[in-house]
Amino acid sequence: MPRPAASGAPPRSAAAPLAWLRERGMGASVLVAAISSAFGAILLSATGFIAAVLRADPYIGDSGTLAVVLSIMGFLLIGVAVYVAAIVTANTFATVIAGRTRRIALLRLIGATARSQRAEVARQGLVVGVIGAVLGLVGGTLLSWAGVVLAGVAFGIGEVEYAVVQPVLVVPAVVVALTTWAAAWAGSRRVLTVTPLQALGGSVEASHDAFTRKGARNGAAITLFAIGGALLAGGIVFGLVSPLGVIVAFFGGIFSFTGLALGATLVMPPVLRLVGKVFGSSATARLASENALRYPERSSRMAIGVVMGVTLVTMFAVALETVKVVLTTSAGGEPPQEMTTLLDTFAGIMMGLVAVSAVIAAVGLVNLLTIGVVQRRRELGLLRALGVSTGQVRRMVLLEAAHITITATVTGLVLGIAYGWAGAQSLLGAVPMPPSFSAPTLVAPAVPWLPVAIIVVATAALTLVAAVVPTRLATRVAPVEALAD
Amino acid sequence: MELSSTDLGLAARVQQLTKTYGTGESTVHALDGVSVGIRRGEFTAIMGPSGSGKSTLMHIMAGLDAPSSGRAWIGDTDITGLSDLELTILRRRRVGFVFQAFNLVPTLDALGNILLPFDLDGRRPTALERARIDGLVERLGLSSRLNHRPHQLSGGQQQRVAIARALATSPDLVFADEPTGNLDSRSGREVLALLAAATREHGQSIAMVTHDPVAASHADRVLFLGDGRIVADKPRQSAEEISAYMLASELGAAAPATAGMVAS
Numbered sequence: 142m143p144r145p146a147a148s149g150a151p152p153r154s155a156a157a158p159l160a161w162l163r164e165r166g167m168g169a170s171v172l173v174a175a176i177s178s179a180f181g182a183i184l185l186s187a188t189g190f191i192a193a194v195l196r197a198d199p200y201i202g203d204s205g206t207l208a209v210v211l212s213i214m215g216f217l218l219i220g221v222a223v224y225v226a227a228i229v230t231a232n233t234f235a236t237v238i239a240g241r242t243r244r245i246a247l248l249r250l251i252g253a254t255a256r257s258q259r260a261e262v263a264r265q266g267l268v269v270g271v272i273g274a275v276l277g278l279v280g281g282t283l284l285s286w287a288g289v290v291l292a293g294v295a296f297g298i299g300e301v302e303y304a305v306v307q308p309v310l311v312v313p314a315v316v317v318a319l320t321t322w323a324a325a326w327a328g329s330r331r332v333l334t335v336t337p338l339q340a341l342g343g344s345v346e347a348s349h350d351a352f353t354r355k356g357a358r359n360g361a362a363i364t365l366f367a368i369g370g371a372l373l374a375g376g377i378v379f380g381l382v383s384p385l386g387v388i389v390a391f392f393g394g395i396f397s398f399t400g401l402a403l404g405a406t407l408v409m410p411p412v413l414r415l416v417g418k419v420f421g422s423s424a425t426a427r428l429a430s431e432n433a434l435r436y437p438e439r440s441s442r443m444a445i446g447v448v449m450g451v452t453l454v455t456m457f458a459v460a461l462e463t464v465k466v467v468l469t470t471s472a473g474g475e476p477p478q479e480m481t482t483l484l485d486t487f488a489g490i491m492m493g494l495v496a497v498s499a500v501i502a503a504v505g506l507v508n509l510l511t512i513g514v515v516q517r518r519r520e521l522g523l524l525r526a527l528g529v530s531t532g533q534v535r536r537m538v539l540l541e542a543a544h545i546t547i548t549a550t551v552t553g554l555v556l557g558i559a560y561g562w563a564g565a566q567s568l569l570g571a572v573p574m575p576p577s578f579s580a581p582t583l584v585a586p587a588v589p590w591l592p593v594a595i596i597v598v599a600t601a602a603l604t605l606v607a608a609v610v611p612t613r614l615a616t617r618v619a620p621v622e623a624l625a626d
Numbered sequence: 627m628e629l630s631s632t633d634l635g636l637a638a639r640v641q642q643l644t645k646t647y648g649t650g651e652s653t654v655h656a657l658d659g660v661s662v663g664i665r666r667g668e669f670t671a672i673m674g675p676s677g678s679g680k681s682t683l684m685h686i687m688a689g690l691d692a693p694s695s696g697r698a699w700i701g702d703t704d705i706t707g708l709s710d711l712e713l714t715i716l717r718r719r720r721v722g723f724v725f726q727a728f729n730l731v732p733t734l735d736a737l738g739n740i741l742l743p744f745d746l747d748g749r750r751p752t753a754l755e756r757a758r759i760d761g762l763v764e765r766l767g768l769s770s771r772l773n774h775r776p777h778q779l780s781g782g783q784q785q786r787v788a789i790a791r792a793l794a795t796s797p798d799l800v801f802a803d804e805p806t807g808n809l810d811s812r813s814g815r816e817v818l819a820l821l822a823a824a825t826r827e828h829g830q831s832i833a834m835v836t837h838d839p840v841a842a843s844h845a846d847r848v849l850f851l852g853d854g855r856i857v858a859d860k861p862r863q864s865a866e867e868i869s870a871y872m873l874a875s876e877l878g879a880a881a882p883a884t885a886g887m888v889a890s
Contacts, residue, residue: 424745431733528718
């Protein structure tokens with residue numbers, strides 16, 4: 142018989158040290174960490190490779206600034222991906238813990254301290270982060286190598302020398318592992334609120350998430366958003382005189398978006414409610430939209446992750462399209478061929494890279510919906526007993542998924558168009574345009590239909606995929622099973 | 627020609643109902659050839675110790691579970707071979723449920739919960755039904771609570787909302803599973819009085835599973851189950867009579883066991 146540990150932590154079973162990895166939510170967290178880490182490796186390789194290619198290209202010439210710009214953008218994109226991954230992981234761990242409440246309460250009852258429980262969760266987060274980061278690093282390096290070879294063949298630049306395996310690739314992996322650890326720690330705050338009493342049966346179901354008024358955080362969010370908005374406006378005005386306005390606008394974008402992300406719980410619920418109204422007033426629609434609003438913090442943070450991804454993709458698409466339109470008009474109606482191809486390729490690559498963040502958020506969303514269904518077994522049993530058919534349950538889950546994806550996508554599109562236009566305007570406001578050939582000029586945002594169509598289709602696909610596993614679990618709940626204690 | 631349940635004056639019945647779980651050594655015979663009917667317009671209590679099969683019987687009679695063998699009817703409808711969808715719709719329209727806990731959908735307010743069966747059918751209550759529901763709400767003292775969410779209601783109020791929902795569709799039968807289990811004695815007495823009044827004044831058929839003699843004393847008829855069989859069928863009993871019976875049957879069951887222990 143194992144001797145009890147002195148620290149107040151229960152002795153771990155030696156039989157299955159990593160058995161907890163099979164729990165719902167852990168696999169998705171590993172996947173998210175792997176994607177971010179792979180993305181980091183691929184992006185660094187891509188920017189390094191592009192820099193090497195440009196250096197060898199006679200047309201571009203000296204590309205010192207370009208290399209720096211590429212590196213900055215690269216790190217920023219990785220930063221965004223890691224940020225989204227951190228949100229997803231924190232949310233996932235918070236949800237997982239909500240489902241483990243009874244087990245944690247039991248351990249607390251027996252004598253484990255709250256801190257040791259939280260430390261255990263954080264430790265699991267570190268393991269998840271390390272496994273994901275390593276898998277991602279290996280996968281990302283392999284993919285980069287394949288990409289370099291393919292690019293050499295496809296674009297006829299095979300003679301460019303580029304070593305894919307570089308020590309700098311480890312940096313994103315380390316960052317991912319550490320942020321996963323931190324995110325798990327942040328998400329596990331609820332462990333401290335679990336009381337031993339909750340282990341005893343008959344405790345009241347606390348399915349209502351008290352909407353905590355985080356006054357300070359909301360205040361900071363609004364301030365950041367205001368500063369960001371001012372900087373954006375300033376950048377646009379400045380851009381009427383000089384293309385350096387785009388730098389001001391850039392910071393404006395970062396501040397305002399950070400404000401939005403911090404204040405997600407302020408912004409998203411009203412939008413969610415609005416989308417809910419569109420779904421109609423049938424019982425299934427109402428139940429689905431109420432579910433999305435049941436845990437406003439969770440739903441908002443999840444939606445913000447997808448919003449980020451969609452915003453970035455749309456922003457690039459709109460900005461580059463607008464630049465193309467301006468260049469075409471200023472060249473007298475004829476699009477300059479090399480620039481157009483370059484811009485299109487650049488746009489395509491950027492959008493693809495940025496879409497990774499959207500994918501990470503999507504994984505998180507699917508995972509959260511699944512966990513949400515699992516934690517609602519009793520309620521689903523009740524609904525089935527009262528007369529909700531399996532078809533109606535299916536519709537409910539699908540609508541709930543659609544709720545969040547549609548809200549996030551629409552918000553992202555709107556924001557992306559706004560930011561993209563601001564970026565293009567602040568960059569090109571000083572460019573003389575026909576027929577007057579005098580600066581300053583105002584450009585209208587040009588929205589390319591193809592990327593938007595792809596985004597809409599991707600949203601629909603995401604909704605369907607997100608609903609598959611939760612639906613299967615929800616319809617499997619027999620009324621009797623969930624009613625038994 | 628088979629007699630229908632209506633001919634027999636029954637709201638629900640079962641015939642030779644058997645339910646077993648597991649196979650081989652670990653087989654559990656939850657119900658063993660039970661044949662019984664719940665009479666229309668009566669408040670029936672179903673009692674028995676743990677493992678007697680009373681919850682299983684209720685689950686099958688309410689269309690929540692399928693028997694291993696035997697037949698079951700709700701009203702005149704044979705529910706034995708019905709598909710999941712047909713059973714679901716049947717439950718929605720013709721059965722009312724009041725459980726011990728977790729009765730209400732947390733994301734809907736009280737009125738939303740009461741009208742849920744109608745919403746699921748995609749219809750609004752008719753004028754007649756609406757009048758009936760308004761009467762129920764007033765009788766149950768819920769008029770000021772209609773737009774409160776379950777977490778804003780006390781346990782007794784939640785049970786009353788559940789009762790309103792159960793009675794709103796004028797179902798063939800209301801199944802109550804330990805409805806006073808989570809309530810303090812005052813709220814519990816109120817709930818039982820309301821259920822008894824529904825039977826007395828509106829002819830609602832109610833079947834209540836309980837282990838509480840005080841609760842069962844409100845019923846017109848008390849069925850006792852033991853080891854998956856009906857062991858007694860008594861008319862209205864006082865709480866003392868029910869307690870005495872329960873004690874006697876436990877002692878009776880204990881005596882042969884202790885005798886067996888002494889002998890071995």
